[in-house]
Amino acid sequence: MLPTQTFFNLPQGKQKRVMDAALAEFAAKPFHNASVASIVEAADIPRGSFYQYFEDLEDLYLHLFEIIGKKKRLYMQEVVSEKKGAMNQIRSLYSAGLQFARDHPKLASLGIRFFREDRSFRRRLIAGFEESSMQFLQDMLISGQEAGEIDPAVDAETAAFVLHSLNVDVVDHYLEGPHSAEELIHESSEYLSLVNSVLYIIEQGLIHDDECGGGQLRNQEAGG
Amino acid sequence: MLPTQTFFNLPQGKQKRVMDAALAEFAAKPFHNASVASIVEAADIPRGSFYQYFEDLEDLYLHLFEIIGKKKRLYMQEVVSEKKGAMNQIRSLYSAGLQFARDHPKLASLGIRFFREDRSFRRRLIAGFEESSMQFLQDMLISGQEAGEIDPAVDAETAAFVLHSLNVDVVDHYLEGPHSAEELIHESSEYLSLVNSVLYIIEQGLIHDDECGGGQLRNQEAGG
Amino acid sequence: MLPTQTFFNLPQGKQKRVMDAALAEFAAKPFHNASVASIVEAADIPRGSFYQYFEDLEDLYLHLFEIIGKKKRLYMQEVVSEKKGAMNQIRSLYSAGLQFARDHPKLASLGIRFFREDRSFRRRLIAGFEESSMQFLQDMLISGQEAGEIDPAVDAETAAFVLHSLNVDVVDHYLEGPHSAEELIHESSEYLSLVNSVLYIIEQGLIHDDECGGGQLRNQEAGG
Amino acid sequence: MLPTQTFFNLPQGKQKRVMDAALAEFAAKPFHNASVASIVEAADIPRGSFYQYFEDLEDLYLHLFEIIGKKKRLYMQEVVSEKKGAMNQIRSLYSAGLQFARDHPKLASLGIRFFREDRSFRRRLIAGFEESSMQFLQDMLISGQEAGEIDPAVDAETAAFVLHSLNVDVVDHYLEGPHSAEELIHESSEYLSLVNSVLYIIEQGLIHDDECGGGQLRNQEAGG
DNA sequence: CATGAATGAGAGTTCATTCAT
DNA sequence: GATGAATGAACTCTCATTCAT
Numbered sequence: 027m028l029p030t031q032t033f034f035n036l037p038q039g040k041q042k043r044v045m046d047a048a049l050a051e052f053a054a055k056p057f058h059n060a061s062v063a064s065i066v067e068a069a070d071i072p073r074g075s076f077y078q079y080f081e082d083l084e085d086l087y088l089h090l091f092e093i094i095g096k097k098k099r100l101y102m103q104e105v106v107s108e109k110k111g112a113m114n115q116i117r118s119l120y121s122a123g124l125q126f127a128r129d130h131p132k133l134a135s136l137g138i139r140f141f142r143e144d145r146s147f148r149r150r151l152i153a154g155f156e157e158s159s160m161q162f163l164q165d166m167l168i169s170g171q172e173a174g175e176i177d178p179a180v181d182a183e184t185a186a187f188v189l190h191s192l193n194v195d196v197v198d199h200y201l202e203g204p205h206s207a208e209e210l211i212h213e214s215s216e217y218l219s220l221v222n223s224v225l226y227i228i229e230q231g232l233i234h235d236d237e238c239g240g241g242q243l244r245n246q247e248a249g250g
Numbered sequence: 251m252l253p254t255q256t257f258f259n260l261p262q263g264k265q266k267r268v269m270d271a272a273l274a275e276f277a278a279k280p281f282h283n284a285s286v287a288s289i290v291e292a293a294d295i296p297r298g299s300f301y302q303y304f305e306d307l308e309d310l311y312l313h314l315f316e317i318i319g320k321k322k323r324l325y326m327q328e329v330v331s332e333k334k335g336a337m338n339q340i341r342s343l344y345s346a347g348l349q350f351a352r353d354h355p356k357l358a359s360l361g362i363r364f365f366r367e368d369r370s371f372r373r374r375l376i377a378g379f380e381e382s383s384m385q386f387l388q389d390m391l392i393s394g395q396e397a398g399e400i401d402p403a404v405d406a407e408t409a410a411f412v413l414h415s416l417n418v419d420v421v422d423h424y425l426e427g428p429h430s431a432e433e434l435i436h437e438s439s440e441y442l443s444l445v446n447s448v449l450y451i452i453e454q455g456l457i458h459d460d461e462c463g464g465g466q467l468r469n470q471e472a473g474g
Numbered sequence: 475m476l477p478t479q480t481f482f483n484l485p486q487g488k489q490k491r492v493m494d495a496a497l498a499e500f501a502a503k504p505f506h507n508a509s510v511a512s513i514v515e516a517a518d519i520p521r522g523s524f525y526q527y528f529e530d531l532e533d534l535y536l537h538l539f540e541i542i543g544k545k546k547r548l549y550m551q552e553v554v555s556e557k558k559g560a561m562n563q564i565r566s567l568y569s570a571g572l573q574f575a576r577d578h579p580k581l582a583s584l585g586i587r588f589f590r591e592d593r594s595f596r597r598r599l600i601a602g603f604e605e606s607s608m609q610f611l612q613d614m615l616i617s618g619q620e621a622g623e624i625d626p627a628v629d630a631e632t633a634a635f636v637l638h639s640l641n642v643d644v645v646d647h648y649l650e651g652p653h654s655a656e657e658l659i660h661e662s663s664e665y666l667s668l669v670n671s672v673l674y675i676i677e678q679g680l681i682h683d684d685e686c687g688g689g690q691l692r693n694q695e696a697g698g
Numbered sequence: 699m700l701p702t703q704t705f706f707n708l709p710q711g712k713q714k715r716v717m718d719a720a721l722a723e724f725a726a727k728p729f730h731n732a733s734v735a736s737i738v739e740a741a742d743i744p745r746g747s748f749y750q751y752f753e754d755l756e757d758l759y760l761h762l763f764e765i766i767g768k769k770k771r772l773y774m775q776e777v778v779s780e781k782k783g784a785m786n787q788i789r790s791l792y793s794a795g796l797q798f799a800r801d802h803p804k805l806a807s808l809g810i811r812f813f814r815e816d817r818s819f820r821r822r823l824i825a826g827f828e829e830s831s832m833q834f835l836q837d838m839l840i841s842g843q844e845a846g847e848i849d850p851a852v853d854a855e856t857a858a859f860v861l862h863s864l865n866v867d868v869v870d871h872y873l874e875g876p877h878s879a880e881e882l883i884h885e886s887s888e889y890l891s892l893v894n895s896v897l898y899i900i901e902q903g904l905i906h907d908d909e910c911g912g913g914q915l916r917n918q919e920a921g922g
Numbered sequence: 923c924a925t926g927a928a929t930g931a932g933a934g935t936t937c938a939t940t941c942a943t
Numbered sequence: 944g945a946t947g948a949a950t951g952a953a954c955t956c957t958c959a960t961t962c963a964t
Contacts, residue, residue: 733958734958734959734960735959745959745960746960746961746962748959748960749959749960749961754959754960755959
């Protein structure tokens, strides 16, 4: 379940051609519609070579996924390292995710597509990847609760689910929008404002707190 | 872009067989992996007949989608008709969506899959469907703001986006879970509790309001 | 594990073309070297049609095997029906097998090839076929022992094994020989004489029994 | 049609690795299904090297066959050297063949496979090998006839054919059976008893000779 | 001479769609 | 209108062999 040594022995230029072709393919189609044929044509390598480099499409997909993961982690690292409140960290995560999508739209597109695949497929392919991502958010939220920043009445697991869902959808929304070169400036503010609006809701909720009614109370109402 | 008259002239039983087969297929696979072959086999109709009833798979998909829409609207209607607060309506919408998924898991699965397809595909296929769904939420939210229930600082469009995203993901989460017959009772409460937890966050936000600081203020902080 | 109805609905001529092509292929190569490509070319049908007629090569092979079995059983039937001694029945079986090979060399060739495949393959493909063939011989031998014709000291199972082995090898030997049209007459006597010689050994053994009836005599009996 | 000098210059260890890999391959599959790929992988040599050592698969096969021949001849030599009756020699040949199969199952398997290939292929590959094996049996039988041990009415060529066929089938039967480590002891007697039963038939024939020496007795002699 | 990447033909199989009956 | 056979392009994957380093 790794590219063969043959592949890693290839000159960098050729490796890159192959990975670029794969990226273009997986960014453009759901996994099950991606084809070896498209990739070998785009990479301009013989059909047979593909199978000397990779066991099959999954093999290549996985490799690409790891590369993306590494790149993305670079964006996340500084966010995590900074010591600030949970909500600020979350906001930074969202921003970093969007920044990543702007810098590497194809990489981000592939990542989004991954979360759109059937769960069974995701499970088989990258067991625990998604879980670990949500676990990370959950830990962050629990810390926030311990620090008194996050409402202790909130279920941390659910909140992680919510944050993860929205993060994926926000990036998806960004990627699916039209991106002519000129729009990049507008986008910049527009999408950051989307992040801000979403996070405002996540922070404050939709309810208009006239007189500071306790969340706990209303939650119990709601639970009925 | 509609089934032919020939199809509607078919005896009800045969029509149903076809639609059931199509439903099973589209509920099980993303649209681009669905195959005419599977459907004609499951429906036990001649291969050639398919093309006398429908122009192509999209044609059938669309028809099915409309039927589902109608069924789903029945679940939503009473929710909408009741006059109660915006948040209660939203909660009811979530519950109704879940109820629909429990009663018609395949129909719901197809619906979820739809939202997982490429936006370009969604656009081409059912222009405006998703938008109208979000517009409906948005109107509800604006009413809530006018009634003083919903925080006026919230951007209604964004909030509709958030609610829609989470609704899809909650139902998806429900559908992807394992459903042995015995679990149905447990599920019932478990998933409603997921809805409640999610909506609690949406209502109250994550922030711990010690002294009732205004959302507006913090939002501006956050936006920096 | 049967040809599809589609195949049986085909006009006889086309069915025959396909079966003839398959026969030629399976008679010429061991199963695992047979190719769909050769067959569709020889039968002059589109590649795709093959898979509308058969699940795969095994499916076709099996069908062909059954047809051969039926044809061969016609040759064997009269042998079995006649009431005569065990040795005479065995001799008749050998002759009938040879006669079958002469009349239908390709069918026989396929049959022989079958016994040359790996046992594991044979088992999976036609469970019990070979066994039943040997069981038949064994029963015949036991009857012969009860009738006092066959030496009771002989192990019937082993003898069935010996008879089966030799029968296959004799037919194989016949099929592998060159068969120009002119040789058919010579063959006739030559191969019958091979059968006779083999059966003489099987009957009398190799040992020279000095004191008791001469082998020469019995051999001439047998040759009749 | 011989391995290149390059091959013979190889260090013994590497030569052995190649030959072992080839043996494993040819013992497991009929010749036409053996693949260069499997062998170079198992031997852990570069793909290109194969073609520097051998012209093609046949070249390697042939070389291996000769090695096997030499090993097998060691088993046969003592049998032949001993001066005893023809039947005893034959019995010894069968036992030696079985012994060889027990000691070197893969070598024997390859040998058996050889006899299962098309005669045309056998002819082309190892012209005269099989013939010489049968000629050897035939000479032995003729000597037996001259010594008065073997029935002079028996056709020596046919008898050689019979003995050869059965020898191959007996060893094949042995090799195809299951061989757990514990069974080796049981096997020992079981398979020797198969040899004895087969040879009893070959010696005495199937016919029940009322007035002359009982088969039972001779069978027990043979079992010794 | 060792090495291992390059190559493309050819294998089985699936499929949407057309078309003759 | 119903039927189901025809069709061939497209897919993944394997392989023996060559060739440049």
